[in-house]
Amino acid sequence: MLFWLAGGLLVGWSLGANNTANVFGTAVASRMLRFGTAAGLSAIFIVLGGVVNGPAAMATVSELANVDTLRVAFTSLLAAGLIVAVMTRAGMPVSISQAIVGALIGYRLFAHGSIDESTWTLLTKIILAWAASPLLAASLAVLMYKLLAWTFRRLPMPLFALDRWLRFGLVTAGCYGAWALGGNNMANVVGVYLGLDLFAAVSIGPLELSEARILALFGGAAISLGVITYSRRVILTVGRDLVKLDAITALIAVTAQAVVVDFFAHAWDFGTFVFPAIPVSTSQAMVGAVLGIGVVRGFQEVNKRLLGHIALSWVATPFAAAGLTYSLLLWTRVSAF
Amino acid sequence: MFFKGASGREKQIQAKLDQYFDALRQIGCRHREALIGYLDQDEQSFTNLLEAINALESRLDGIRRDIEMEIYGRRLLPDTRDDVLGLLESIDKIPNRIQSVTRNLQLQNVDIPSPLKGDLRQLSDHIVEAIQILIEISNAFLSKPAEVRDLVRQLSRLEHEADLVEERAIALVFDAPDRELAHKIQLQGLIDRIGSICDLAEDVGDRLMVASLKRVL
Numbered sequence: 001m002l003f004w005l006a007g008g009l010l011v012g013w014s015l016g017a018n019n020t021a022n023v024f025g026t027a028v029a030s031r032m033l034r035f036g037t038a039a040g041l042s043a044i045f046i047v048l049g050g051v052v053n054g055p056a057a058m059a060t061v062s063e064l065a066n067v068d069t070l071r072v073a074f075t076s077l078l079a080a081g082l083i084v085a086v087m088t089r090a091g092m093p094v095s096i097s098q099a100i101v102g103a104l105i106g107y108r109l110f111a112h113g114s115i116d117e118s119t120w121t122l123l124t125k126i127i128l129a130w131a132a133s134p135l136l137a138a139s140l141a142v143l144m145y146k147l148l149a150w151t152f153r154r155l156p157m158p159l160f161a162l163d164r165w166l167r168f169g170l171v172t173a174g175c176y177g178a179w180a181l182g183g184n185n186m187a188n189v190v191g192v193y194l195g196l197d198l199f200a201a202v203s204i205g206p207l208e209l210s211e212a213r214i215l216a217l218f219g220g221a222a223i224s225l226g227v228i229t230y231s232r233r234v235i236l237t238v239g240r241d242l243v244k245l246d247a248i249t250a251l252i253a254v255t256a257q258a259v260v261v262d263f264f265a266h267a268w269d270f271g272t273f274v275f276p277a278i279p280v281s282t283s284q285a286m287v288g289a290v291l292g293i294g295v296v297r298g299f300q301e302v303n304k305r306l307l308g309h310i311a312l313s314w315v316a317t318p319f320a321a322a323g324l325t326y327s328l329l330l331w332t333r334v335s336a337f
Numbered sequence: 338m339f340f341k342g343a344s345g346r347e348k349q350i351q352a353k354l355d356q357y358f359d360a361l362r363q364i365g366c367r368h369r370e371a372l373i374g375y376l377d378q379d380e381q382s383f384t385n386l387l388e389a390i391n392a393l394e395s396r397l398d399g400i401r402r403d404i405e406m407e408i409y410g411r412r413l414l415p416d417t418r419d420d421v422l423g424l425l426e427s428i429d430k431i432p433n434r435i436q437s438v439t440r441n442l443q444l445q446n447v448d449i450p451s452p453l454k455g456d457l458r459q460l461s462d463h464i465v466e467a468i469q470i471l472i473e474i475s476n477a478f479l480s481k482p483a484e485v486r487d488l489v490r491q492l493s494r495l496e497h498e499a500d501l502v503e504e505r506a507i508a509l510v511f512d513a514p515d516r517e518l519a520h521k522i523q524l525q526g527l528i529d530r531i532g533s534i535c536d537l538a539e540d541v542g543d544r545l546m547v548a549s550l551k552r553v554l
Contacts, residue, residue, distance in 0.1 A: 030415045152552075158480040160347040162552065163417040246551065247414045 004070035005193065007077030009222035012189035014084055015096055016046070016226025019185070021235045022257065022282045023177030026250035027170045028235045035232050041171070042178045042227045047220030049182025053265045054219075055212035056277035057184055060267075061191025063276075064122055065104045072111075073192040075332060076103040079325040080188075083317060092313040095281030100188045101126055102318030106325030122276070129278040130314070133260050134288025141256040141292035148248065166247045173254040177282075180262035182220065187279045189219035249293050256292070257285035284310065350407050350421075354479070357400045357425075358472045361432060364393040365468035368435045369461040372531075375442050376454045387439050394436045401425050420548050424475060427541045431468065434537055438530045447527055448520065450513070456506035460531050463499040467492060467538040474542050482549035489542040496539040503532035 020042045027033040067073045080099035087094035105123070108115055115123070157165070199214040209217075245253070261282050268275040287310060371386035404425060408418055441447075449457065470492045477484040510516075510524045 032412050032414060153483070156481050156483055159417060159420065159478070159482075159552075160351070163414050164347070166414055167412070246416055 004074045005198075005218065007074040007081065008189050008193060008219065010081045011077050011084070011096060011100070012219045012222025013226035013230075014081060015181075015185055015189060016042075016223035016228075017230035018088070018096075018226075018234055019181055019282050020178075020227050020231035022286050023181060023254055024174040025235050026245075026247065026254070027167075027174055028232075030247070032167055033171060033174075035235070038174065038235070039227050039231065041175055042231070043220075043224035045175045045178035046182035046223050046227070047217070049179035049184075049265075050186035050216040050220045050223070051182075051213050053179075053183030053262075054186035054216040055194075055210065056267050057187035057265055057279050058191040058194050058212050058215070060122070060126075060276045060278055061100065061104070061187040062194035064101065064119065064126070065107065065192045065195075067104075067107065067192055067196070070193075070196060070198075071332070072107055072329065073196065075328050076100075076107050076325050077192060079103045079106065079328050080321050083321045083324060087313060087317060087320075092309055092316070094313050094317055095130075095284055096188050097185065097279040097281050098130065098314070098317040099321040100192075100279065102321030103325040104192070105318065106322035107329065109322065110326045110329045125275060126278050129264055129275075129280055130284070133264060133280040133285045134291075136263070137253075137256045137260045137285040137288035138292030138295075140259055141252050141289035142296045144252045144256060145293055145296050148252070166251060169251045170247065170254070173251055173258060176262070177254050177258035180258040180265060181282055182216075182223070183265035184261045184277075184279055185282065186216050186219050186223075187277075189222060190215035191279070245290065245293075249290070252293055253286055253289040256289040257282060260285045260288075346407065346411060350404060351479075353400055353404045353407065354475075357397060357404065358475060360393050360397050360400065361428070361468060362472060364390055364397065364432050364435055365465045367393065368439055368534075369465050371439050372442075372457060372461045376449060376457060383443070387443060390436055390439050394432045397429070397432045401429055416551070420478075423548065424478065424541075424545060427544050428471070428475065431471075431534060431537050431541070434530070434534050435464075438527075438534070441527070441530065445523065445527075447523060449524070449527075450510075450516075452509055453506055453524065456502050456509065457528070457531065459502050460499060460506070460528070460535075463495060463502065464531070464534045464538075467495050467499070467535045470495065471538045471541055474545055478545045478549050482552045485546050485549040489546045492539055492542045496535045499532055499535040503528055 020039070024033065024038040024042055028035050028038045065073070065076065067076065077100070080096070080103040083099045083102070084094050084096055101123075105115065108119060193215055194212055197211070199211045201211060202209045202214065261280060264278050264280045267277045367386050367389045371383055371390060374380075374382035374386055405422065408421055413421075470488060474485055474488045474492065477488055506528045507525055510521050510528070513521070
């Protein structure tokens with residue numbers, strides 16, 4: 001069984017390696033926080049977020065996937081993982097969430113030849129969430145920026161006190177970002193396996209660990225491994241770019257993206273309209289937040305090349321993942337793998 | 338604790354900065370007294386004051402190094418570290434210039450004509466005042482960044498007044514047909530160097546204003 005789980009665990013490792021930079025990049029690259037401490041905090045809060053909040057988005061991925069065998073789950077995750085690896089290698093800002101959803105649509109098309117109406121409805125909500133997350137992060141960042149500017153005008157803070165609060169804020173925002181990442185993105189790692197009845201619920205004293213939470217623990221271990229083994233390199237490259245934004249901007253951006261990612265980790269019932277928990281891209285939310293601050297600060301020049309890359313990866317990632325999953329499943333059937 | 342945020346160490350840096358500003362204020366005053374001693378041809382007083390200036394310059398270097406060590410030893414944000422180190426680096430040019438101007442007076446043994454003495458006294462008063470405003474700007478930069486802009490404007494006005502005194506003094510130097518050209522050029526150099534201390538103070542003020550604007554969102 002571990003072999004079939006390996007597809008998800010690989011995605012988890014990749015997630016841990018790549019996404020820690022979004023939450024602790026500034027703190028580590030500015031040497032404010034030791035990498036070991038940041039890695040430890042990331043791992044703890046990602047696992048906690050995943051175990052506590054993860055099941056909601058996992059249920060969404062499971063509903064979309066509706067896979068019946070471990071082989072299919074493994075193949076979909078492997079295809080998504082490969083697409084993420086290839087696009088990362090090509091320097092594209094890739095979203096693991098989009099790769100996973102694309103791969104599962106590929107499976108749906110392979111298994112059923114078409115997508116049924118309920119899946120379309122869910123898919124529409126997922127695409128809406130993907131489009132909304134950078135916009136919401138940008139709006140929230142603008143709001144936070146204005147609020148901070150208003151506060152600073154009325155309560156000027158001495159340089160060293162400001163430094164202390166910013167450092168505290170960056171660590172706290174980092175922990176919250178890791179919690180939100182775990183709660184939202186755990187679905188990408190193990191959501192596909194939910195419903196395959198791999199584990200029975202376990203009771204530990206008053207606590208009962210459901211199948212989703214046991215899967216989240218496995219996923220959390222894989223993500224933590226990614227954080228510990230590979231995130232340092234990513235932090236030092238991505239984080240140094242974030243440092244250029246200055247600490248206040250980084251704090252606002254990390255908090256805004258974390259709030260948005262955390263928001264989408266929960267299902268929302270608006271009476272007639274129910275919005276499920278949806279895995280979104282932390283990187284895209286981060287880019288949205290940074291652009292929002294850029295606009296409010298009056299930076300006229302937006303990096304069109306970066307926006308072009310994001311738009312391209314938005315379209316290319318799900319389609320490529322869907323195509324690869326379809327091809328891999330076809331190949332495994334033909335070769336009776 | 339995840340990071341070293343003890344306010345005791347911040348107080349230590351602040352105390353060192355206060356010592357630095359106090360020594361800076363003193364070196365400005367000693368410079369004025371040394372110049373007056375030189376103009377009054379009180380050689381003993383001038384020599385003693387030059388020694389005091391040398392000692393203060395060394396002391397300022399020592400305090401600056403202590404602050405730099407404290408700053409590097411702490412887990413400060415890069416912006417804060419750059420701001421404080423940049424402040425010290427740019428302000429440190431002032432005591433160096435004061436020391437070199439005063440030492441040059443002794444080395445060159447410049448003969449200063451009586452009509453020029455009033456303007457030189459006025460310039461040295463402006464220097465003391467400029468240093469005082471610069472210290473206020475630095476303190477505002479560290480605690481109330483919104484106040485930096487007004488103080489920098491005040492310093493700019495003072496520097497402009499110093500420029501006018503400097504121009505008047507140079508015109509006076511060259512408005513003496515029987516004075517040798519070499520002597521005129523020597524006096525002009527002296528006036529330029531004394532006047533440049535106010536220019537340096539203004540440069541530091543401008544730099545601090547730009548840095549403070551980053552913090553006023």
